[in-house]
Amino acid sequence: xxxxxxxxxxxxxxxxxxxxxxxxxxxxxxxxxxxxxxxxxxxxxxxxxxxxxxxxxxxxxxxxxxxxxxxxxxxxxxxxxxxxxxxxxxxxxxxxxxxxxxxxxxxxxxxxxxxxxxxxxxxxxxxxxxxxxxxxxxxxxxxxxxxxxxxxxxx
Numbered sequence: 001x002x003x004x005x006x007x008x009x010x011x012x013x014x015x016x017x018x019x020x021x022x023x024x025x026x027x028x029x030x031x032x033x034x035x036x037x038x039x040x041x042x043x044x045x046x047x048x049x050x051x052x053x054x055x056x057x058x059x060x061x062x063x064x065x066x067x068x069x070x071x072x073x074x075x076x077x078x079x080x081x082x083x084x085x086x087x088x089x090x091x092x093x094x095x096x097x098x099x100x101x102x103x104x105x106x107x108x109x110x111x112x113x114x115x116x117x118x119x120x121x122x123x124x125x126x127x128x129x130x131x132x133x134x135x136x137x138x139x140x141x142x143x144x145x146x147x148x149x150x151x152x153x154x155x
Contacts, residue, residue: 022034026049026074040080040081040082041081042083042086044086044089045086046089047089047090048091049090051095052064054098068110071110071113071114074114075115078118079119079120089126092111101139101140125155126155129151130152133149135149135150136149
């Protein structure tokens with residue numbers, strides 16, 4: 001499994017009468033005493049992990065099939081955190097194939113693998129529409145002008 005740089009501390013970011021938010025890497029949270037206390041008690045996991053980009057970034061993003069394996073490795077632990085009627089919302093972002101005016105199916109494959117690994121269901125998808133996003137992929141939107149601006153992501 002590809003290891004991403006991670007914080008080793010799990011800190012309480014804020015608390016309300018409706019719940020608490022923690023700050024730290026998911027790897028640290030899942031292996032912490034705090035994470036163990038929340039088994040079967042979490043109503044919602046809302047996450048935006050590193051996107052399955054086709055270019056290497058400084059933070060060491062997994063690419064290709066290693067990304068699929070990396071993301072799906074969290075599915076059983078996430079499932080174990082959830083209450084019986086809990087939900088997971090994941091924003092994987094849009095990815096384009098390098099050098100081609102076509103979208104990558106990697107985010108879809110990663111989602112399907114995640115669901116399968118923990119026997120989860122896809123209940124609903126949401127669209128996050130952002131008309132102010134930069135025009136991407138720039139080569140195909142601005143230069144070649146054969147694709148429309150990518151102004152959404154699925155959650």
